[in-house]
Amino acid sequence: MSQSLLHTYFKQRVKQVFNHLHDFDSSMSETDLHDFRVELKKMRAILKFLSKVYSKQKLKKSTRLLSNIFQQAGDIREYQILIQWLDKNEMTVLKNQCFPEKRMHEMIQHFQQQTHLFKLELKELVDQLTDFVKSTNSILSEQYATDLFAQINKMVSKDGSISQWHDLRKRIKQWQYACNWVDEKDWNLEKAYFQKLQEAIGNWHDLETIQQNLVAQHKAYSNQIEVLMELTKASQVLEKSNKLRKREVQELLARKVIAI
Numbered sequence: 001m002s003q004s005l006l007h008t009y010f011k012q013r014v015k016q017v018f019n020h021l022h023d024f025d026s027s028m029s030e031t032d033l034h035d036f037r038v039e040l041k042k043m044r045a046i047l048k049f050l051s052k053v054y055s056k057q058k059l060k061k062s063t064r065l066l067s068n069i070f071q072q073a074g075d076i077r078e079y080q081i082l083i084q085w086l087d088k089n090e091m092t093v094l095k096n097q098c099f100p101e102k103r104m105h106e107m108i109q110h111f112q113q114q115t116h117l118f119k120l121e122l123k124e125l126v127d128q129l130t131d132f133v134k135s136t137n138s139i140l141s142e143q144y145a146t147d148l149f150a151q152i153n154k155m156v157s158k159d160g161s162i163s164q165w166h167d168l169r170k171r172i173k174q175w176q177y178a179c180n181w182v183d184e185k186d187w188n189l190e191k192a193y194f195q196k197l198q199e200a201i202g203n204w205h206d207l208e209t210i211q212q213n214l215v216a217q218h219k220a221y222s223n224q225i226e227v228l229m230e231l232t233k234a235s236q237v238l239e240k241s242n243k244l245r246k247r248e249v250q251e252l253l254a255r256k257v258i259a260i
Contacts, residue, residue: 006046006141006181010133013042014126018119020094025115028108030080037073043125044070045177050132053140062128065121072111078209079104085210089237093230141181148175149187152194156253165249169201197252204245211238 020036023029044066051059083104086095093100152175155168172194179187214234221227 003048003145004134004136004138004181005183006136006138007133009180010046010129013039013046017043017122021115021118021122025112030108030114033073033108033111037070037077040070040073041173042165042177043172048134048174049141049178049181050129050136052144053136054152057129059132062125065125068119069118072114076104076107078213079107082210082213083207085206086234089234091191091234093226094214094217094234095229097224098221099213113253136184140175141142141178142183145175145178145182145185147179149190156197162246165201165204169198169205172198193255197249200245200249200252204242204249207238207242207245211235211242214238255257 017036017039020032020039024032024036032110047059047062047066051063056063079099082099083095083101086092086099148171152168152171155171157166176191176194176198179191214231217227217231221231
């Protein structure tokens with residue numbers, strides 16, 4: 001019996017997730033950590049699909065284990081993006097006072113100290129998911145990808161509010177991953193369009209997250225004039241950038257070139 005595309009993809013992800021975790025454990029490199037997190041995203045996509053097919057209760061522990069590791073890696077990634085933005089815009093007061101680089105190194109070190117535990121948890125997760133992956137009929141994978149394709153086309157065709165953009169992006173990413181589990185379809189035009197759209201939404205969402213982090217600093221540094229002045233400057237820069245990012249997303253959505 002030939003191996004399904006889902007099973008092949010799953011085995012590739014298992015190999016890569018352990019390789020990247022091993023590389024990070026040795027190097028503590030931000031790049032290796034990012035690569036590890038990307039592989040976790042792909043594993044989560046598979047788990048999300050399996051949760052649609054099988055009882056969520058059966059996959060509850062696997063979901064919890066993977067979400068915990070992913071969340072910790074995500075917190076570091078969010079901090080990295082914030083520091084990169086502060087450096088790019090020369091917000092040295094905010095970086096030194098509110099978001100010191102030392103804190104990110106401490107987060108990375110704490111993550112590295114847990115790699116042995118993460119390896120054990122990931123092995124347990126893989127052992128559980130393997131049987132589900134092997135027993136999943138390819139027809140279910142095909143139907144799942146097709147349903148996601150219809151959902152994102154429907155969301156794009158509507159005049160959705162900004163609050164729905166992040167959910168749209170998550171569904172696009174899920175569909176992109178699912179395309180690896182099914183036979184090649186004539187979706188090349190759609191893939192190119194949705195890749196541009198999800199990247200545009202991602203750029204916009206990064207700015208939204210940065211803004212939320214900065215707003216949270218106002219109360220903590222209410223008596224520090226220098227910090228408050230740079231927070232005001234940062235908000236002005238973000239507002240201008242955010243308008244450009246929003247317009248980019250809105251222009252892509254307005255094209256509505258994809259037919260279901």
